[in-house]
Amino acid sequence: MDSKKIGSFIAKNRKKKGLTQEQLGERLGVTNKTISRWENGNYMPDLSLLEPLSKELGITINELLAGEFIEEEKTVEYLEQNLLSTIVYTDNKIKNEQKKISSFIIGIGILICICSFTIFPSESSWSEIYSIAGLLVMVIGIFRELPLSSRWKRGLISSGIFILIAGIFFVVDFIGVTQFERPPIYRYKTTTVFDDMGNKLIEYQNLFYNVYRINADTVNEYYLIDRKKQYDIDTVPVSPFNQNISAIEHILQYENKYIGDNSNIGQLIGALPLSEHGYVYEIDSKNCGLIIDYHFTDWYDNEDLYTERALIYNSVSAFVLIENLEYITFNFSGSSYIVTRDSIEKNYPNYTEIFTDGSISTKNFRKYVEEKIKDPAFVSNVMKIFEKRESQDLE
Structure with a gap:
């Protein structure tokens, strides 16, 4: 079916009848733009319009589909061709x-x-x-x-x-x-509980792995992806600190023999808990000490002994990583806490076992530091090692 030939034939017979595109369109109930598209060969008339269009132009449907006038003796021949063409055209449409x-x-x-x-x-x-x-x-x-x-x-x-x-x-x-570090979109179960330290813990169960959102909605929020599904909501290891920053695997890079490396010390303090509140620090090179001034009071954000846990974690981490560090002073607007290497080595339980053959054992650090500070009784007992001075005592 030749749309160009049919369009030209429509235009020829429309003009022969003395009709404009707009007049023909009004009679057929279509716009003059539709008539123009037919005549340009861009579109074919709808099958429902073939009969009224043929009548208006004074031609047969057979001639309209052929795009030319048909002699009487060839009517049947053209009829068969047009029928087949119409079927193909309709099917394609x-x-x-x-x-x-x-x-x-x-x-x-x-x-x-x-x-x-x-x-x-x-x-x-x-x-x-x-x-x-x-x-x-x-x-x-x-x-x-x-x-x-x-x-x-x-x-x-x-x-x-x-x-x-x-x-x-x-x-x-x-x-x-x-x-x-976001929850998985595809999960079949979400469970929310509060861990032993009072922090929100969310478990997202996926078909192939589980994701744990630990310390949810806090500055210490972090994610643990359990690819092997070896944990559940009750057994997943949690920490009050952001383990993606503060865990021994991440702070081990700051190990140094000397405290005098100012840049190294600054990066270590920034990776440890309490740094989220802001701080400044000073190195006492003469006595191999470290003084850290935190920008908040020691009782602020101290729910479930968070400050005490952080003080213990920071102290042990610093003494383990900086070989010649002898003492640390933690200053808050409310109080100060002073701890020495000697007191930690003598009184912190299993301190020497953190090392294996003279090197830091990440496995033992997790066992004797990260896991231990979850226990409130352990934290309270270790805090006795620290010398606490109130603000009035410092004046």
């Missing part, structure tokens, strides 16, 4: 309409997925729900467009595509969890 619908469905699915990842935060379950819903819509559109007659095969391929894209979503989500 239906396919094109279906393709448009399928493309629209796929587009809607993609849009839903994009919105689910950008509008909703990862903590919201709606992100997971809408992304899966969007993926389902997308796959329905793909199912409609697969060039297979068997619905079973189309369904099988569509299911494979769904699993593949869902797998990509899971991988991207896992990368987001590991690289940006």
Whole structure:
């Protein structure tokens, strides 16, 4: 079916009848732009308009579809050709309409997925729900467009595509969890409790791994990704401090024989707890001491002995890492705490066992420091090692 030839034939007969495009359009109930598109060969008249259009132009439907006048003896021959052409044209038009619908469905699915990842935060379950819903819509559109007659095969391929894209979503989500420290979007269960130190602990259970959000909604919040699923909400190891910054594995890089390395000392203090409140420090080179002035009172933010736990952790860490450090003074606006290497070595339980063959053992540090400071009784007992001076005693 030659749309250009048919369009030219429509224009020729319209002019022959003395009609403008607007007049012909009014008689057919369409706009003059529609008539123009027909005559330019850009569009074909709708099948429902073939009969009224033919009457208005004074030609037969057979001649309209042929795009020329037909001699009587060739009417049957042209009729068969036009019938076949019309069937093909109609079939193609239906396919094109279906393709448009399928493309629209796929587009809607993609849009839903994009919105689910950008509008909703990862903590919201709606992100997971809408992304899966969007993926389902997308796959329905793909199912409609697969060039297979068997619905079973189309369904099988569509299911494979769904699993593949869902797998990509899971991988991207896992990368987001590991690289940006956020809850997983795809999870089947979320559990919130408070640990023994009173901090919020959230467990996100994924099909392939678990994520623990420790000290949630605090400055010491950090994430633990349990790829092997070896923990649960009751057994996961927790710390009152941000272990992604303050754990022995991260502060080990600041190990030094001498306290005089100012840059190294500054970086170590910045990685240890209490630094989140702001601080300044001074190195006493003559007596190999360290004086740290924190910008808050010692009772501030001290729920569940947080300040005491931090003082013990910071002291042991500093003495373990800086070989010639002899004493530390922690100054707050309310009080000061002084501790010496000698008192720590003699009175801190299992201090010598932190070392193995003269080197720091990360395993033993976790056992005798990180794990021990969770115990309030242990913390209270160790704090007796520190000499505390009230503000009035310092004046």
